[in-house]
Amino acid sequence: MKILHTSDWHVGKVLKGQSRVEDQIKALASVVEVAKAERPDLVIVAGDLYDTASPTADATRIVTRALSALRSTEADVVAIGGNHDNGPALDALRGWAEAAGIILRGSVKAPTDHLLTGETRDGEEWRLVALPFLSQRYAVRAGELFDLTAAEATQTYADHVARLIAKLAEGFGDDAVNLITTHLTVVGATMGGGEREAHTIMGYAVPSTIFPASAHYVALGHLHRAQQVPGPAPVRYCGSPLAIDFGEEENLATVSIVDVSATTTAKVRDIPIEGPTPLRTVRGSIDQLSTLDTGDAWLRVYVAEAPRAGLREEVQALLPRALEVRIDPRMLPEAGAARQRVERSGRSPGELFADYLSQKGHVDEATVTLFNELHGEVVK
Template identity: 85%
Template sequence: MKILHTSDWHVGKVLKGQSRLDDQLKALTKVVEVAQAERPDLVLVAGDLYDTATPTADATRIVTRALTALRRTGAEVVAIGGNHDNGPALDALRSWAEAAGITLRGAVRGPADHFVTGHTRDGEEWRLVALPFLSQRYAVRAGELFELTAAEATQTYADHVARLIARLAEGFGADTVNLITSHLTVVGATMGGGEREAHTIMGYAVPSTVFPSSAHYVALGHLHRAQQVPGPAPVRYCGSPLAIDFGEEENVSSVSIVDVTATTTAKVREVVIEGPTPLRTVRGTLEQLSTLDPGDAWLRVYVSEPPRAGLREEVQALLPRALEVRIDPKLLPEAGAARPRIQRSGRSPGELFADYLAQKGHVDEPTVALFHRLHEEVVK
C-alpha cells in the first residue's frame, strides 16, 4: 500500500498584508503532480486546509479543486479538520465531498464517524482512525460518547485523546493496514515556526504513547516541520508544502510518501515541494542592502542602522518585496536593562517624548519635530 501524507496547507494565509493565494495554488499543484507520479492508494490530508475559520471564496475554490484533483489520480482521499479550520463548516461540505468520492471529517462526532475503511488497487484492506483537531473545550464532550465516570471526566486533555484513539482503534485488524491521522501536538516534536501558539502549548501536547502499537503508520498534522517522532508505532509529521511565515523559511517544504503492508514496517520518503515564492531574511545597513539581489523572494529585513523617521520607506524603496522591516535587535537597548529615572515634573510633552526616544535608542530630530507639530494641532 502506498500513502501520500500531506497537511497544513493554510490556504488563505496572508503574510504582512500580502496575499499568497498564488503561492498556495502553486504548492498544491505540485502536491497533485506528486500524486500523479507516485499513484498512491490513499491520500491523507491531516488538517489545516485553511488558515482561517472563515475562508474566502477563492480559498475555498483552491482547496476543493485540490482535493478533487487528488481524487482524480485514482487515490482514495481522506481530509480532516485542523485547529485553523471550522470543523462544522467542513462537515457542511460532506455531501459535496461524498459525491466527489472524498472522505471529509471536520469535527469530532460519534465513534463510527471516525473509522474509515477501504481497499488498495491490489485488494489490500486498510482501516483508518480519522480524528480531527479536538479543542480542550470539547475534549470532555467527545469523551462523553463513551460514558465517562466523574473521575474520568476530570482527567487531562491527553487522557481524553488517548481514550478516544484507543476506542476507535479497537476496529483495527490483525491482517489489515492500520492507520491513524490526526491534528495534534506530540511531546518531543519540534515546532516549525508558524503554528498557532495557543494550540501548541503543553496543555495541548500528548505523549506519543496515545498511539497503539497496532498502528502501522500515524499521519499527523499541526507542526509544520517534517519529522519522525519516537513512539510505539511510526509517528510522523509531513510538514507544510510551503513556508507559512518567516519563522519557517529554513524548513524543507515537502509531502511524505509511505510504503507499508500489513506485515511490513512503514518506509517513508520525503518529496520536496518546489515552486512557491521563497521567504528570506536579510540584514545590513542601507548601503549593504542596496547591493542585495534577493530575486523574487518575499523579504524580512533587519536594518543595521539607528531607527529614524522614514527609514522603513527608504528600505522599501531599495527592496520593494520587503514585507517586514525591523531594526536589528543588536542596536536596541537590552530588555530588562536599568533605565535612568525620568524627571517629569515641570517638563513639556515634547521633552518627555525626546527622553523616551533616547531610552529606546531612537534619537532622531525629525521624529521629535513631527511630535511637536502633532501635539500643537491637538491642543489648539
C-alpha cells in the same frame, strides 16, 4: 499499499497584508503532481486545510479543487479538520465530498464515523482511524459520545485523546494495514515556527504512547516541520507544503510518501514541494541592503541602523518585496540598562518627548520637530 501524507495547507493565509493565494495554488498543484507521479492508493490530509474558521469563497474553491484533483489520480482521499478549520463547516461539505468520492471528517461524532475502511488497487485492505482536532472544551463532549464513565470524563486532555483513539483502534486486526490520522501536538516533537501557540502548549501535548503498537503508520498534522517522533508505532509529521511565515523559512516544504503493508514496516520518503515564492530574512545597513540580490523572495528585513524617521520607507524603496522591516536588536540599547529618571516639572512636552526618544536610542531631530508641530496644532 502506498500513502501520500500531506497536511497544514493553510489556504487563505495572508502574510503581513500580502495575499499568498498564488503561492498556495502552486504548492497544492505540486502536491497533485507528486500524486500523479507516485500513484498512491490513499491520500491523507491531516488537518488545517484552511488558515481561518471563516474561509473566503476563493479559499474554498482552491481547497475543493485540490481535493478533487487528488481524487482524480484514482487514490482514495481522506481529509480531517485541524485547529484552524471550522469542523462543522467542513462537515457541511460532506455531501459534495461523498459525491466526489472524497471522505471529510470535520468534527468528532460517533465512533462509527471515524473508523474508515478501504481497499487498494491490488486488493489489500486498510483501516484508518480519522480523528479531527479536538479542543479541550470539546474533549469531554466527544468522550460522552464514546460512552466514557464519569471518572474517565475528568481526566486530562491527553487522557481523553488516548481513550478515543484506543476505542477506535479496537477495530484493528492482523488482516489489514492499520492507520491513524489526527491533528495534535506530540511531546518531544519540534515546532515548525508557524503553529498557533495556544494549541501547542503542554496542556494540548500528548505522549506518543497514546498510539497503539498495532498501528502500521500514524499520519499527524499540526506541526509544520517534517519529522519522525519516537513511539510504539511509526509516528510522523509530514510538514507543510508551504512556509506559512518567516518562522518557517528554513523548513523544507514536503509531502511524505509511505510504503507499507500488513506484514512490513512503513518506509517513508519526503518529497520536496517546489514552486511557491520563498521567504527570506536579511540583515544589514542601508548600504549593505542596497547591494543584495534577493530575487523574488518575500523579505523580513533587520536594519543595522539607529532608528530614525523615514527608515522603513528607505528600506522598502530599496527592497519593494520587504513585508516586514525591523531594527536589528543589536542597534537598540541593552535591555534592562539603567535609565536616568526624567524630572517632568517645568519641562515642555517637546523636551520630555526628546528625552524619551533618547532613552529608546532613537535620537532624531526630524521626529522631535514633527512632534512639536503636531502638538502645537492639537493645543491651539
